[in-house]
Amino acid sequence: MLDKLTALSQKLGAGMGLLIGNLVWLLTDQILQMGLRLLVGVWVARYLGPTQFGLLNYAHALVSLFAPAAAMGLGTLVVRDIARDPECEEETLGTAFVIQLTGGIITLLLAVTAISLLNPKDSLTLWLVGIVAAGTMFQSFETINFWFQSQLQSKYTDVAKNSVSLLVAGISIGLIQVQAPLIAFAWVSLAEVALGGLAIALVYQSRGNNFKLWRVSWQRGKQLLQESRPLVLSSLAILFYSKIDLIMLGSVDKTELGYYVVAVKLSETCDFLPLIIASSIYPKLAQLRETNYAEYLKKIQIYSDTMLFLWLGVAVPISLLAPFIVQTLYGEQYAASAGVLSIYVWAQLGSNFWIARNTYFALEGQLQYNLYLTVAGSIFNIVLNSLLIPQYGALGATVATLITYFYVSILVNFYIKELKPFASLILGSLNLYKAASRLLASSK
Structure with missing residues (x-):
């Protein structure tokens, strides 16, 4: 060795x-x-x-x-x-x-x-x-x-x-x-x-x-x-x-914020993984885009598949084990965080595809859209939080985050012309059988 x-x-x-x-x-x-x-x-x-x-x-x-x-x-x-x-x-x-x-x-x-x-x-x-x-x-x-x-x-x-x-x-x-x-x-x-x-x-x-x-x-x-x-x-x-x-x-409510912060921190524990994948795959994708565009499209689809399965690999176990995780780490006083965590972790789908889309923006020279969508997401999130937090507290903030990520990271790609190619990548990945087949084939 x-x-x-x-x-x-x-x-x-x-x-x-x-x-x-x-x-x-x-x-x-x-x-x-x-x-x-x-x-x-x-x-x-x-x-x-x-x-x-x-x-x-x-x-x-x-x-x-x-x-x-x-x-x-x-x-x-x-x-x-x-x-x-x-x-x-x-x-x-x-x-x-x-x-x-x-x-x-x-x-x-x-x-x-x-x-x-x-x-x-x-x-x-x-x-x-x-x-x-x-x-x-x-x-x-x-x-x-x-x-x-x-x-x-x-x-x-x-x-x-x-x-x-x-x-x-x-x-x-x-x-x-x-x-x-x-x-x-x-x-x-x-x-x-x-x-x-x-x-x-x-x-x-x-x-x-x-x-x-x-x-x-x-x-x-x-x-x-x-x-x-x-x-x-x-x-x-x-x-x-x-x-x-x-x-x-x-x-x-500072107490509700305490519950919410615990859920967010646990949910984001593995956030460094999609960032590492993005930084590792970017040079190869950039090279392929200039030399072999057909292969570039295949690889960027596999990249999208990877981000989807990475999300599932984190979200499913954390969501199911949320009460056990919170109880073990933070104790009974943070029991209310478990319900928030079990929902919040699903917002990582939007987070993973946000990172993947930024990679796509950089490759296609469309980085200006990142700023536009971030500003739009901030405004959308403020409106939702102002409606949901007063009545539902930490759970309301969680639902607002989930909706915002889904809208800005996923849904918006389907009706902005320049982003529709990325929407096609998302649709391709959502076919879990084909996505898994591509990942298995690429690993051989």
């Missing part, structure tokens, strides 16, 4: 081997982080109870609406520019750092202003939002991570971040043992971002780099901001689409 791996590595070449090694590190980091978050998240949720857990997540959801102002959509741009022109990396890094630090300050001000207007007499919620939002300023250190990504050396920052995550997990468990108040867990989230930034900075310096060489260019800043504007708008639309139900439900 070792000889085969060595031979494969030699065939791939040094550059491809480095790329695959970096992807393995990223995947490993994602799995470890997911497992750690789930473990500690369950522990914290059981300690805080549905109401306080809901309040904490309400603060995080509200801050996340303004998070694109902190990130400024610079990630891919900075990585691209450093890879293209290494001689300008100090100027790019210095300028991006200042832009993101400014964005973090803006995020803090916007979040605090928003919660002051929404809940002017709720000092605890104001403090929670302020503390969580302060963490966005430290996300400016992600600029350093962009450099490591451009060098395909993400494993160094992964080790640093995982070390901080382990430390913070220990602190969270310690807070539970001493029966700390709710606000202490908001401080922990701030500490995690701050310590993570410090750790990345130390790793950057240990690799022989020098922050003193960084410089700020206003001209470069204007270029980055101009290029990042569509990315910021798209990120804002996506976050608004995914978080508005949490904010609307939390504004009505």
Whole structure:
């Protein structure tokens, strides 16, 4: 086996081997982080109870609406520019750092202003939002991570971040043992971002780099901001689409939000799988589209089939075992989450096909539709939530999400001309017998 791996590595070449090694590190980091978050998240949720857990997540959801102002959509741009022109990396890094630090300050001000207007007499919620939002300023250190990504050396920052995550997990468990108040867990989230930034900075310096060489260019800043504007708008639309139900439900009933958040977190545990499939299959599909269009159509149909069966493989067991899963992990106090989970997990059909459709958009040069449909989905979701949440609480938010995903990810493809080819892929996959036959044939 070792000889085969060595031979494969030699065939791939040094550059491809480095790329695959970096992807393995990223995947490993994602799995470890997911497992750690789930473990500690369950522990914290059981300690805080549905109401306080809901309040904490309400603060995080509200801050996340303004998070694109902190990130400024610079990630891919900075990585691209450093890879293209290494001689300008100090100027790019210095300028991006200042832009993101400014964005973090803006995020803090916007979040605090928003919660002051929404809940002017709720000092605890104001403090929670302020503390969580302060963490966005430290996300400016992600600029350093962009450099490591451009060098395909993400494993160094992964080790640093995982070390901080382990430390913070220990602190969270310690807070539970001493029966700390709710606000202490908001401080922990701030500490995690701050310590993570410090750790990345130390790793950057240990690799022989020098922050003193960084410089700020206003001209470069204007270029980055101009290029990042569509990315910021798209990120804002996506976050608004995914978080508005949490904010609307939390504004009505924090306890119901606690039940809902538990169901959402459990339902989305395997969300990284369709993303990994999409990133893995995209280069091959892009190549086939240019060289063999007929084979490209066959492969993209198999990709659609894969996403459907991946959904069934997750949704069916989770839906059937929802009461057992919730009871085992979160205890009797979250029993109401089981009914929500058994329904919410079926919305993952729309989530899987949303990811698949974005891959299709990228291949066909139709990415503008992603922004349009995200905005439309946000509006549709707000209307449904406003109608269903007051009467049905967490269950109403769940039904609103299910309907929205079905409409925006599935149904809309059948009556927009440019999206009808993707609708044909969905119809092909819904024939489970033929879809299974294609998958079996492709695996031989």
